[in-house]
Amino acid sequence: MVRFLIRRVMLGILVLWLVTLAVFFIFFDLNSSGPESVAHRLGGRQATPQTIKLIEARLHLKDPLPKQYWYFLFGYPGQDVANGPPRNHGILPIGGSPHFFHTPDLGYSYINGENVNHKLWIAFPITFSLAIGAAVLWLGMGLLSGIWSAIRPRSLLDRGFTLTALFFYSFPTFVLGYVLLLLLYYYLTKAGHAWFPAGTYIPFTSDPWQWARHLLLPWFTLAAVTAAAYTRLTRGSMLDVLGEDYIRTARAKGLPERRVVFRHGLRAALTPIVTQFGIDLGSLLGGAIITEKVFSLPGLGYEAVAAITSNDLPVIIGVVVIATTAIVAANLVVDVLYAVLDPRVRLH
Amino acid sequence: MTVGDIVSATHVPDEGPLAVGPEAARKIEGRSPWQLAFERLRRDRAAAISLVIIILIILMAVIAPVFAHLTGHGVFEQFRDTGLSVDGLPRSPRSAFLFGTDDQGRDVLVRVAYGARVSLIVGVLATALTVSIGTVIGLAAGYLGKLVDTVLARLIDVMLSLPFLLFAISLASVFQPSLTIVIVVLGIFSWSSVARIVRGQVLSIREREYVEAARAMGAGPWRIMFIDILPNVLAPIIVYTTLLIPVSIVGEATLSYLGVGVQPPTADWGQMIAEAATYYSVAPWFLIFPSLALLITTLAFNIFGDGVRDAFDPRSDRQMG
């Protein structure tokens, strides 16, 4: 078990390392004719020659690439200067600062001078609220409809659920988002029923009720397009399990159907669902790009898209790094859950 | 979310091969599995209807200039007088503009028709690229094994755990946005799920005696992979391909919606929706028609893809892959 965990952690670290390599390659090497263009890219469209010079000096863009990559990970050499962009300590939490350990430094926006760490720290709770609520919703919808379908396969209800699932699966997220916005927000509000407010984020700490109300539409959008996959996954997994011999045995010995389905069936069917859930939740925690953009929720994904538009590369790099870390962490949690849920894994 | 999780079709082929009479059964004997699959697909009403819709969409893309000709509205043409209200806002559907106009006074109907071209071209080309890369890598990983497999399987894992959209927009943001970039980006980030499925299939096939027989005959690895193994993994590849097309179409629309895909003034559904977003309260038609076009297209492809899967594997009521 311990060895297994160590291996998974090593694997996660490997993935993260490859991601830093990929991010560095994309932004510091790809399609850049000489260091000039990297500085231009980082400085944004309105960058003055002085800014470009400053960026070049700060990020040592004239140095060979491997050296730049090293700085990127472990911090850039030099001292902090007054009125200049602060020195970057590197995206790894070690090295590059007077104290060996430090918070990963995502750098500094050369366009508006904002600290990227700070910016994303503010954005994260919004993404988190969105992801958690939606995840609860889609897991509930997916599990319930999936189990129901599996108990009565090919019944009218089953067909209804699968048809609905297929319908919502085919919805591009932003299309569904706008449809809901138009029907449930705009028309309802115009008709005098402001049940579903939209367009603002109310922090949970200031008013939990308003927090939830304002997030209802984005939650539902995200949940509806994702739940479809869970309906199908649950249905398939349950059908497989319910066909097993031990389920027939449980029925044969006279256990109530409810107990057979939930105690014996669902438990075994849960494994693939847990895996998928971990991966989906993990990738959402790095920003629900489209939903956040449609509903103007300034979470990680929204910031990333805004950064793309204004060419604010440090923000994009920051979100990519956070998102990958979230996915890797989620995979790790799933692996551990596996070991806890499945006695077969625990044995070894 | 991968294509493998796609919802199954609701329809169950009404007459399965077991339901046909003994006479028909005798006739079916001797047909290749492909013919059987085709036969089942032909009997599937939902798939037939969706195929008709797909053909209509293709037709719309092909004859898009006819729409422009009949209405007299060019795809880039701005009708500042007739197409915009006094306040400079889009005008609602009327006889001159059946789907209304957009924020620049252009005909939404003509632009929706032209938008089908981009969607279909990207959908097909990106899928082709994805499936080609995935198949070659899956075959190599599964058949060559050992170090090649270790490295490729790890690569597949890594690709699957990348935040697809973020990486896609990062890549797309570094280059000048273009159709080619969109296709390449979609291909690069989607091949891993195809590769995973192909690899799994190959792992079970490469132990078969006919592969051993080919080796005993002196066949090299490439010949075995492409002549002996590939035909036997073609069925899941075909099923996956049909299910990937709508995913690629949505992928393209999403990138264009986010501003890193097809650039204005090219008519594109995703980009039209992005432009319409600001006007959704005053000009819902501008939002609704491209949205509807996109939804109908993906829905039709998904239903058809499900039909194809059922046809190839009638038992696949369950999950695939």
Added chain:
Amino acid sequence: MSINADASKSDGDVLLRVDNLVKHFPVQSTSLFSRNKDVVHAVDGVSLEVRRGETLGLVGETGCGKSTLARCIMRLHDITSGRVEFEGRDITRLSTGQMRPFRRDMQMIFQDPYGSLNPRRRVGSIIGDPFSIHGLADGKERKRRVQEVMELVGLNPEHFNRFPAEFSGGQRQRIGVARALALRPKLIVCDEPVSALDVSIQAQIINLLADLQDELGLTYIFIAHDLSVVRHVSDRVAVMYLGKVGELGEVEGVYQHARHPYTNALLSAVPVPDPATASDRHQIILVGDVPSPIAPPSGCRFHPRCPKARDTCVREEPDLVPRLGDPPTHVAACHFPVADGEDLADSKPEIGADKRIVEEGLVGNV
């Protein structure tokens, strides 16, 4: 270890020589998370020779390593150690590309007539494979030669365009024979070519193989677990047990004067057509299953199941040499060979129960 030097009178006769061949498979442990370094000793030091024009039978229980040996000879498996020579040339470590010219001379017929033919390819292209792989014939010429071979093995050449699924098991095996025969090889390794077929069809295929041997001067290695089939087709026979050769010799010598208790046990299990003699016969029932090839027994590998086992058998591995005055061509690896007329059913092992596989109320299989 190696068989008696006198056995091979002149080296020119020897088509294939296998010297001390070892094949170990690393075991993939069943659990995902612990790494196991066990190896399966599938073939553990086998030496034999196959002479031009003869049929060497290879018998043994399932899992004794005979198929692995065949695949090592065909270089379908990498060889752990030892040496394989074909026509005097060492092919042990040749790469796939270097092996290719040899494959024109050595071919294989597989056990499963369903699994060994690619279901997605037409018969013509399956049998034509050898020609296209070796670049020997194209287009019409290839088709002509494929149909020639089809006729030779008794298939209707007009069925060129059919899929394997449209043939019966026996016909499919003929397709397999045709494919192996296409390039007129010198050696054909037949890996249980008839064990998946109906008994009535087995005879057809065996006769076909025999006819082809006469006609084309082929050399066979014939693997089977059916001793009567082997006796019928082979000139010489090698009995394998747990990755080693237990007894080797001319067919009649081995069948009439079986020296190894294991050979005796196998022979006694062959059904006899006459019920009168059958009831007379003492059948030797072996106890337990074949031990795991992951941890093979010490000394003589047969000792845990052998009715004649003594302490020597646990300690010392017997050499493969002529026993009890047998001719030099008949060798057996047994410390206490069975004399003619000796009844093994009366023997009691003289080693402790801890070293044996003890009967657990069930009759062990043979």
